[in-house]
Amino acid sequence: MAIVAMILTAGTVSVFLAAAFAADLGIHLQEVLADDPAKFALHMRLFVPAQLLWAASNTCVKFSILSLYTTLFPNKRVIQICYATMALTTAYFIMVFLEGFLLCKPVQFNWDKTIAGICTGENTAYLVAGVTNLVVDMFIVILPMPLVFRLQMTLSRRISVAGMFSLGALICVMSQLRVLWLANWNLSDMTYTVTPGAIYSILEPTLGVVNACLPTIKPAINKMFGPGTLNWSRRDSVSKNMSGEATVRNRRSNFIGPVKGNTTREFDHLEDQIHLHKVRVEYSPERKVTYGNNITVDKEFKIHSPGDDNV
Structure with a gap:
């Protein structure tokens, strides 16, 4: 599922880049219409697939993380909660998909503003979708925390694992910034005011893909570069043990002679x-x-x- 999310995220980024380079994303609407009205038409055509790809990539990211939870925490209750969250995420995607086609009548008016038509409740619908996305993201980040701190491991290790999972908090920050932007989005100057939303819409799924892959990065690196590549704590403990043993040997050498190597010792020669x-x-x-x-x-x-x- 993470691979699917990565592909959809790449599509999302590609659409926004196309809008920036070919459809005057970030330019005031009056300037766009005065310079080349065809670019505004292209901008509107790209807006619908960008919205759908963004929702699809976020949905796949959530599915990937929740599926990982069911593997890491094979608890019946946790699995049920994860599946329920998946169902809510699916409903969220359906809502975003439908609002992309049902808010404007006729449907073609979504991307073709030259024909007669009307759009109602766009800001409200986008805001509800953004808030729903934020709530689900926060729940997914918080869900594993009680389970992590119940694991039989050292406190530092538990904090490290919790920190890895809590990187999803960055996604929540992006979602929250997107919600704040939606609450004040001025659709009358769409090509210009959509710029912050485009940035948040790119960062949110890309960070989500990274976050979904974090728990598997260590096994992958160990597979590529050898076991123990990222076992920093183990290395430190081993080095401390080795340094401790060396200290003991050095102390002994004051009595029985200098230490040479790990196992060979030379003793002072005494005359009979x-x-x-x-x-x-x-x-x-x-x-x-x-x-x-x-x-x-x-x-x-x-x-x-x-x-x-x-x-």
Whole structure:
């Protein structure tokens, strides 16, 4: 579903770029009509597919994230909530699709303003759709938070995972800015006043695609560049353990000699007080000596070294 969302988002961006370069998006309507009225006609023709592609890409982003939730949190209640949210998202898309064709009579008046026609309730319909989109986005961002903080992991790890999911808050910011823009949209100068909405309509689905793919980025990078590529916490702990072991070795080296490498040690060479290769041992098995305290020696050894008769 994320791939479908990416394709639809690319289509949305392409339509808005076409409107900017070929249909005078961002230019005041009076200037457009005075310069080339055909560009305004093209602008209106691009407006309808841009609106539908925007709604479709956002819907696919929401479906992708909700599907991911059902995989990460295989809880019956969570799955039911996700499916209910998917149903609401589908209803939202149908609403946007219908308003693109039912607000103006005849339908052709949506993109051809040269014919007789009328459009009613456009601002209200767009505003309701924007508010619905914002509410659904906020709910999707908040939904996994209680589940994340119940996971059996360290607090720092839970905060990291929650932060990854909360990047969807950027989408909520874009949605909120879009709602504020819709509330004050002046349709009488459409080619100019639509510019902020075009920016928000581009950023919202593109950020949504990135957010939907974030949980799978780490496994993908590990697959491409090897396991443990992004295991920063593990690397830090391993390096700390290794540095700790090195410290212990260095401390030991003060007593047993310097450390060389990980497993090989060199010890200080000490001169023998008695050269063992010059030692001579005598053994008397039959000699029996009795000492005090009832101690009896049955076998006696004598060690002779140069300079000593008995050691």
